[in-house]
Amino acid sequence: MRALDDIFVLDLSRVLAGPWATQILADLGATVVKVEKPGEGDDTRRWGPPFLNDPETGEPVDAAYYLSANRGKRSITVDLASEEGQEIIRKLAAKADVLVENYKLGGLKKYGLDYDSLKEINPRLVYCSITGFGQDGPYAPRAGYDFLIQAMGGMMSVTGERDDLPGGGPQKAGVAFADISSGLYAAIAILGALNQRHRSNKGQYIDIALLDVQVFNMANQALAYMVSGESPKRMGNGHAVVVPYQSFPTSNGHVIIATGNDNQYRKLMDVLGRSDLSDDPRFAKMSGRVKNRHELIPLIEAETRKLSSAELYEKLEAVSVPCGPINTLEEVFKDPQVIHRQIRKDLPHSQQGTVPGMATPLRLSDSPTPYDRGPPVLGENTDEVLQEMLGLDSDALSELRERQVI
Known part of the structure; x- marks a missing residue:
């Protein structure tokens, strides 16, 4: 038994924040179906080098960036711009417990795939939108990227060496801190909404904004400003209130x-x-x-x-x-503690045999993560999912593929 093995997640997100959230849910046992554009897929499949290489042609295929956030999922390709593709998503959403998307404000409404439309066919649906600036406010229509959000949300004002020292000036974190944090908060919110559904028998809408998350993550630094009225400064590797x-x-x-x-x-x-x-x-x-x-x-x-x-x-x-x-x-992956905790995991892959991955830090004694499904190849599970969940036969699938709907 796995913690979320009775939960079906329809993942319409791409890049990092949304996929990070759905990967967490997959690690906890949820069935996660990742919906991608035919012939292209998630942008991060091309965000390299380094890349996995096709074992037959030697050509680069999926980037390491994509591998980092998509294990444990099934990939299907559906053209959301087509009416038939939209209908496929509506039918899947009718069966889903959770839908996660990170389109720009109103991006799915034109397809009839927004929350208000889908809750009519599935009132129990937990629908999570992840955007740069949220669903309202003057910045809501803007696209949000991690680097931009780290700057706007105060992170870079306290990260980096002091201005009066060599190399001084603002710095972003070395990983996409705002994106990853937003994925974590999205997963937490989804789990909370699922628990409430046990009592209400209704789903709900979740609005996650990268800027909200980044400002909230300023934590003690934000409160230091609120209490003192003075903005904290960059201190390099030093600490504002603990020395040495x-x-x-x-x-x-x-x-x-x-x-x-x-x-x-x-x-x-x-x-x-x-x-x-x-x-x-x-x-x-x-x-x-x-x-x-x-x-x-x-x-x-x-x-x-x-x-x-x-x-x-x-x-x-x-x-x-x-x-x-x-x-x-x-050095990290040679560290004896990291080795003992088995943080590196080799995951099964349909083309490569295995690909490297990392263990989730969520270690549940009675429902551990089995690491039995690596990051999927683009569209790897389209036929399997549409046959099992929607009952489409091979003729119907062939016809949809000929019309480039899937």
């Missing part, structure tokens, strides 16, 4: 040190041979260290440079001072 809590140079690289309290700070000073700084009234308490960070940090750096990264890490670990290396992804 940043990267420090060693003789051969860098190590992260994260002392969250005065006791850990004292242990750090003992390791570095600077116990005198533990009792220095400027640094003895966290508030003092925050106020006088510009005096303290150079003193610590002078000591960490005397040790290799491995030596410093070993010494700090021995006294339970939180610390760690700054790993490349190659």
